[in-house]
Amino acid sequence: MLTLFFVDDLPRKVGSSYEFDSDDAQHAIRVLRMSAGETFMLSDGLGAWSKVKIYAVKKKSLEVEVIETGMQDPLEISFTVVQALPKGDRLKECIELLTEGGVDTIIPWSAQRSIGKAEKGIEKLQVTAREASKQSRRLFIPEVTDVANTSKVVELIAEHDLVLVFHESATSKVSEIITKKYSESAKVMIIIGPEGGITNEEHELFTSAGAKVALMGRPILRSAHAGLAAMSAVNALLKVW
Structure with a gap:
């Protein structure tokens, strides 16, 4: 399963670019060693998600492209x-x-x-x-x-x-x-x-x-x-x- 991170300003338009520049982004760069071409998930913590692909790695941020979005419904219980x-x-x-x-x-x-x-x-x-x-x-x-x-x-x-x-x-x-x-x-x-x-x-x-x-x-x-x-x-x- 793809690595998941949460963001407040979740990008939702397929094909759009987004700069992932939180503390989690630095963790992805320095600890997870993520590189161009890799994919991961972003979510708003309320069920909405976007699958993104890295196209540029900067010192403290990742430039990504949204390749898929969706919404997970909550459980009935x-x-x-x-x-x-x-x-x-x-x-x-x-x-x-x-x-x-x-x-x-x-x-x-x-x-x-x-x-x-x-x-x-x-x-x-x-x-x-x-x-x-x-x-x-x-x-x-x-x-x-x-x-x-x-x-x-x-x-x-x-x-x-x-x-x-x-x-x-x-x-x-x-x-x-x-x-x-x-x-x-x-x-x-x-x-x-x-x-x-x-x-x-x-x-x-x-x-x-x-x-x-x-x-x-x-x-x-x-x-x-x-x-x-x-x-x-x-x-x-x-x-x-």
């Missing part, structure tokens, strides 16, 4: 993951994994037992999502929202067709919950608790609002890794994969 704040750099790792797993919206959550903080700021986490999107060749960059409290998460539950809270005390497997009843869900939310688990109060608030509590399996995963595992299972059960 949108995925939101509410991720309790993990400690240290694990939040960045979590953003990377969730992006690779196909999440559309990532909501950092300040749970009662969260010991981490979004110390680097949401803007930097959005950059992480953008970089992970390039690596995974996805044309839609997920949104990383501001940190939400539990009350906000409860409000959002009502806006989704299926909401799953993964918890080790659950008695129902995720495969037992996602039945034909939810096969046409358009908006899915997954809630991942902190390393110490969600509290009884949070559990009650979420289930009272309509969330289903699901068991992921016997092994207990790190909070930062659980979201990708959950996304994998849900994608398979909803036949997205």
